[in-house]
Amino acid sequence: MNKIVKHLGVFSRQSSESDWVSTSIAWVVKDTLVLLGQQLINNGITIDSNFQKEPLKIHGNNNMLESVFQNLMINSKDSFALVPGKTNKHIKISATKVPEGIKVVYEDNAAGITPEVQARMFEPFFTTKDPGKGTGLGMSVLLGIVKDHGGTITCNSEVGFGTVFTMIFPELSQEEVEAIPKKVNVCKAMSTLDSRTKVLVVDDDPDILELMETALGTCCSVTSHVDPIQAVEDIKEKAFDVIMTDLRMPNMDGVYITTVAQRFQPQTPVLVITGNDKADQDLQQCLDLGATGILHKPFSNIVNLFDYVQNVLKGKSS
Numbered sequence: 001m002n003k004i005v006k007h008l009g010v011f012s013r014q015s016s017e018s019d020w021v022s023t024s025i026a027w028v029v030k031d032t033l034v035l036l037g038q039q040l041i042n043n044g045i046t047i048d049s050n051f052q053k054e055p056l057k058i059h060g061n062n063n064m065l066e067s068v069f070q071n072l073m074i075n076s077k078d079s080f081a082l083v084p085g086k087t088n089k090h091i092k093i094s095a096t097k098v099p100e101g102i103k104v105v106y107e108d109n110a111a112g113i114t115p116e117v118q119a120r121m122f123e124p125f126f127t128t129k130d131p132g133k134g135t136g137l138g139m140s141v142l143l144g145i146v147k148d149h150g151g152t153i154t155c156n157s158e159v160g161f162g163t164v165f166t167m168i169f170p171e172l173s174q175e176e177v178e179a180i181p182k183k184v185n186v187c188k189a190m191s192t193l194d195s196r197t198k199v200l201v202v203d204d205d206p207d208i209l210e211l212m213e214t215a216l217g218t219c220c221s222v223t224s225h226v227d228p229i230q231a232v233e234d235i236k237e238k239a240f241d242v243i244m245t246d247l248r249m250p251n252m253d254g255v256y257i258t259t260v261a262q263r264f265q266p267q268t269p270v271l272v273i274t275g276n277d278k279a280d281q282d283l284q285q286c287l288d289l290g291a292t293g294i295l296h297k298p299f300s301n302i303v304n305l306f307d308y309v310q311n312v313l314k315g316k317s318s
């Protein structure tokens with residue numbers, strides 16, 4: 001869990017609307033390197049940053065922008081590991097003013113990305129890494145953050161040579177940023193949920209569990225159990241803000257979990273996770289017992305998941 005949160009970057013840090021400030025890409029990159037620089041150097045990677053002298057200000061959220069660069073750097077580091085024996089490993093970052101705003105060019109000379117992977121790399125949960133190594137969330141969250149800042153990102157990559165990401169951030173005022181239709185709205189979704197939000201997830205499928213931990217762990221405090229018996233123990237002893245339970249598990253079902261949840265913490269919303277689209281007696285029973293909603297597997301959109309949890313919490317407090 002910790003490993004995944006680390007892998008994802010700084011998302012576990014709390015963030016709020018007021019964190020939107022006038023900031024500079026140069027500062028953001030420097031702050032990111034405070035955290036990651038040594039790790040890159042230890043991997044034999046040199047970082048060459050080149051910023052125009054005058055401060056290139058944008059209106060942005062520093063934590064979110066830092067996670068953009070963290071994700072880029074960690075991906076580069078992982079890609080360098082695919083080229084054993086490579087020397088002269090470098091990452092170059094530059095920022096300059098162009099008519100459209102601030103142009104940031106991020107470049108590595110790692111393994112490069114095939115056109116097939118380029119076509120899919122921004123999809124949530126798409127990864128070419130081994131299970132447990134990659135979450136496939138980095139690039140999708142990164143894209144959401146860039147969009148929330150009114151920016152764009154393009155990729156140019158050649159296998160065997162490396163990758164260039166070009167981002168353009170408009171020089172926006174606060175009013176202009178607020179006017180951006182936040183369709184992806186990762187920043188907002190992550191800023192209203194915070195690490196004090198306690199979520200319990202129980203699912204016998206370790207992949208689903210990992211996915212939920214990863215997605216929700218970016219902004220909430222997640223307790224997860226493969227074993228429903230342990231989940232029941234927790235429900236009896238600890239308070240949660242949201243409980244999510246799989247409907248079908250080997251030695252206990254979602255109906256029982258819902259019953260226990262209603263009995264020990266009746267104020268806590270219960271979401272039932274199901275892979276079944278059709279009407280289902282057990283599912284209906286959960287709803288009759290007081291379950292708040294249904295979450296359909298597979299989850300294709302991390303932002304929907306955030307939104308869902310947020311809405312449930314909103315309903316709870318009103």
Ligand SMILES: Nc1ncnc2c1ncn2[C@@H]1O[C@H](COP(=O)(O)OP(=O)(O)O)[C@@H](O)[C@H]1O
Nearest residue numbers: 075076079121127128129134135136137138139
């Ligand atoms: N700089 C890079 N060099 C090579 N491949 C990359 C780079 N950045 C991203 N990728 C590819 O994009 C995929 C998705 O990246 P990401 O969303 O961060 O998920 P993850 O890192 O967990 O796999 C990676 O698995 C990798 O194949």
Ligand SMILES: [Mg+2]
Nearest residue numbers: 071075138139
């Ligand atoms: Mg990544």
